[in-house]
Amino acid sequence: MSGACYLDSVSIITVPIAVCDPADLGKAIDAANHAAGTGGDLIEWRLDLVVDAGPSLLTTVVRDTDVGSLLTLRSVEEGGGFGGTDEDLAEWIGQIADLDTPPIWVDVEYARWSRSEAVRSAAASLGQAKLLLSFHDFTGRPADLLRIARDMQEAECDAVKLVWRARSVRDAVECRDLLADRSKPMIALCMGPHGVMSRIMAGAWGGLMTFAAADDSSATAPGQPTLEQLQSWYRFRCLDANTSIYGLIGDPLGASPGYELHNRDFETAKFNGVYLPLPTAAGWESLKATLSTLIDHPSVHFRGASITLPHKSDLVRFVRERGGDVSAIAAACGAANTLIVDENGICADNTDAVGILEPLLERGARVDGGRAAILGAGGVARAAAAILLQRGSSIEVFNRSAERAKQLAEDLG
Template structure:
């Protein structure tokens, strides 16, 4: 594995002792420590599981954390407090590179009783989990845990928004000042930043799963992804931080694209997804240099739905085209100012320029009236194309269409015969519940030269299949995604990225 201080702990969660050797073998390939979740193992198999582990240690130097989690702290068995006490009291001396993860209640109980157990406090992790959110008295919880004789304290709270991570970073700072070894994690998709940045802020370790199915907490990333996509082993205090804000963002390919580009350019940076509900509050508390509540090396952001308009209120300068589109998808921190740009329009038009050359007088139909449609309409209008906007409710889209001299029609019973380009700017066909839907079928696309789907996942949408059956040339949304990402990278770094590297990374992400 790597030689730096980052330690990824991979949980092993199996039901039977016989499954442990293979699971541990897989875990050691990607992790630095192994956590054996004894609460997952059937009760009558636990002794056999421990015997297998001792045999394993005769052949390897792996560090192992034993965990027998109580039900109210996220455990998977109905074990009661007395059984937990008995288990830990019954253990023989642990090997020096093993740890025992005990919940705060047991640690306090053993410490108050001044019990002489087989456990060495230097090998004890005192843990506390809150699956409801971030407790108001988190600092007091930390203080109670810090007062125990346990060597390491572990705090895990549920993050419902990226801003819930702020108290965790404050705990990192406090633990560093007090020279206390600590693991702190915000669980859930909104807490991913704590898992990736924690080790560089002093966290004793971070957790990564073998795969999605074996994750032991919400938002737990796959260990291999942490190393290969986010390059966690290279993140340090000097690493420049970029990311994407939206809700949801877990589906985004942007971390794959930008992290690969940073690596190819040998740029000390990481790109992280930030799940944000209130963009205005996020900008104030975490982004704006004059008001943010944590010290981190944030240098730029991508912005996706539903925040492209909201963030504009918090920017110091916005490029004119983004103002016209009323949408910012890229933020750059320059000194103490926030500058806003829109690279969607450039990303959208690039594949069309490559195929048409000039789009002047080209007949173009846009289906949809959201943010993606506005960027497409602005770009096509700038190229001199003749644009018709097709919307479910033309009355709502009429105002925006008039700004750019475009017609606005209902997409009910629309026919696109004679159009040069038809663009799907709706979410229909995107991966998920609506993947098998399309805004138009083959019959309505006959006579169209090119069909362009702004959806990029899946790569082959139903809209594109229908268009191909109608004899149309097709363009996937991946081309727009890469083209706009290239422009973002240039704005953030002043460098030209390797677009081929970005595309290859996106395709890997789609195939995972």
Template sequence: MDYLSGGGLATTRISDLAMSPPQNGTMLCAPLVAESVEEMLHQIKAAKASGADVVELRVDYINSFQPRVDLPRLIEGRVLPVIITYRPNWEGGLYEGDEAARVAALSLAIELQADFIDVELQVAEDFIASQSSKRSSSSTRIIVSNHNYHTTPSSEEIGRLVARMQATGADIIKFVTTANNVVDSANVFRVLAHTQLSLKVPTIALVMGQKGLISRLLSPKFGGFLTFGTLSSGKESAPGQPTLTDLVRTYRLREMDCDTRVYGIIGNPVGHSKGPYLHNPAFEAIGYNAVYLPFLVDNLAEFLSVYSAPDFGGFSVTIPFKEDALKCCDEVESSAKAIGAVNTIIRRADGKFVGYNTDCEAAISAIEDGVRESGYHGSQPLSGKLCVVIGAGGAGKALAFGAKHRGARVVIANRNFERAKVLAESVGAEAISLETLSSFQPENGMILANSTSVGMQPNVQDTPIPKAALKGYSVVFDAVYTPLETRLLREAKESGAVVVSGLEMFIRQAIGQFELFTGQPAPKSVMREIVAKMAP
């Protein structure tokens, strides 16, 4: 089937396309946006030290750029292969001058034997035709590029665009779109896989924005010619670029191939998640060919329907999708069904999605250890204790269910009192409004468990309960782990309570998820060592 014409590609799932790795591996490219030649030469060396294979020199960022003076210095002084990009403002760059002068600078870069030059599709056909005599004596490869700063077109539209780019005589084609939805990257993956499988055209295909981050991280899996990583945060040449350090160390793009299985965390927001920094090294520790990514999702059902290929093996689920996941799974494990929330989805070999909950045991066991630390020496730390759970969402359900199952008397406090009542009735608990919690002190020695995102970065000064109301609690748990010590935990400690960080719940539920993902024992000591380094 010709996926680049007709209706084939647009209606084809990723699972229907064979994937092949790039012949020589996907290169890691650092885009350099320095304002002087000296700084750009310095950054080339820094990029090499950080693991880049190639650098893109955005010469439109250089103040008072003089091509005949500056290009020889940049090209002769390079310690890595370079892409010369002189991006005009009509294609999202900074250059606003005469077009003939810009084109002349790119022609000069060919004469000077630049490794690559980037030419925009709008001018590529005429430019390449004008360079025929120079190209015969030059090793420079021409990248023909197109950038869509508004949206990601359909696979069919991208396919037609690729055909136009290829017809210019390009050595390499590059198309970049913008993500309005995490599923937009699927259109790009389909076309990228096809260009490698059928057209054999070296292709750079990326999606800008946080919702398009996965296109950059999975580029080697689908055969991308290169992907971009910045020297550091704040040095991006386009929205959503990760750092070289994350590409090399966290996501291990050097080791990725077409057989790499994909896992990740589904949430909104999701950028704060420490999951990639824990699961990826754990995969490496047991020699498991997999990568764990952040998925910034708007609609869970849509996400699962699009990323349903066998290589997408499973997902962690966080706010606000733990209850939605219950409905989206084909099957749900009994305890997750009883809790009413799923935090782990596994794609089984038969293609069905199965839901689990590893939050419950992780949180409850962490709280039980906190009770033991406060002086309890029996075998049932929660039995008979009054446990106040803040929040009635997925994590709140897990906490309430788990505490009740361990013999605690449970009270649910929630901003929406009706939701608190529904949860309380389902687990045999009491419901109170969040406002009432400020004066709720029926006894001493109570346990408080916050399951909401209140106090999470960047709103670190927020707390779900005033400090004055913490006096009756002997143990306080906060599911938030960014920051490690929330305002709630800090004030609880000052009030004399034993505090339990969400990071402890995080490591325990992650161990459970890892074993569901891989079917193998988790490298617990490695994972705990990683978590210890996360702490400030």
């Protein structure tokens, strides 16, 4: 990766590689070593479906991987493919303990470790291999998350891993708080689109590891970035506790060139910032809760966002209710697409208007006292109407919903 970094992250980039058939082991090792050669620090060998292959497979993956290994059997209950008993798991752990060359880490699910004496006894015999106790919830944040985190850290292990499906960006911020309060090495990550921030900021927030897919087709959890995205787009190793966070807020977000473009500009300017996807469900309450969490948290360092559908009008309301500034053009059209957060407070602005006006002027369009037809009645349409009305044009609005078109006309006079 090119460009200067501000502080090397101590967090480990772990790349999961799944082996579904022993016959495919050679290809899997090639994929693992390619990932190791392009920035992966550790390979997580997902062996859920090949547990019966025995010690020879374990020996091969540890011996032939160019970097360290984390060996995992993820159960069906926690989103994987291993359907064996606790006794089967204990036997597998025992095989690892007998290896001449051990892996660096072994993942054992906390639920099985806590209920099975056989699993605990086998884990205690691992020797040089470190024990990572893990917890995964693919349905959402467990109500007793804090108790689970406390109990796991009190267990006899070298590190803990807590992962759950995020309901909102606020869950990702909770990962930061768990890491800040940890009593031993911890991985705290959220799955799904709302959890991406927790994965990108894992190192900056003090997490032991983050996980990155080898390519677009090999993610083992929803929301997992690729190794290339993590390093090239988001500059994972350059982020630190003082990194300023910016992002794109909307619902749905989908693919956007902004993540790559803005982060590339930050790198070029040697600016310690990162631009992230911050999906926020439709509705005033959702936007208010998400922005309040990001702005008010003393250690997240949220500094602004691009705002897209359906939140442009609600952003103006939010900034006004917080006592912030609303630019003249944002106030005129009742919608904003830019949020600025700094030591002076917060400000809502609308760059859509300039983005619409300038190309029209460049092409010689008559905007002063002219006539214009606007298709749509959303935030961009509001910006177009506001700037053209300011220039003395008359406008006609065409929209699928007559109500929204009438509302736009009433709001803008």
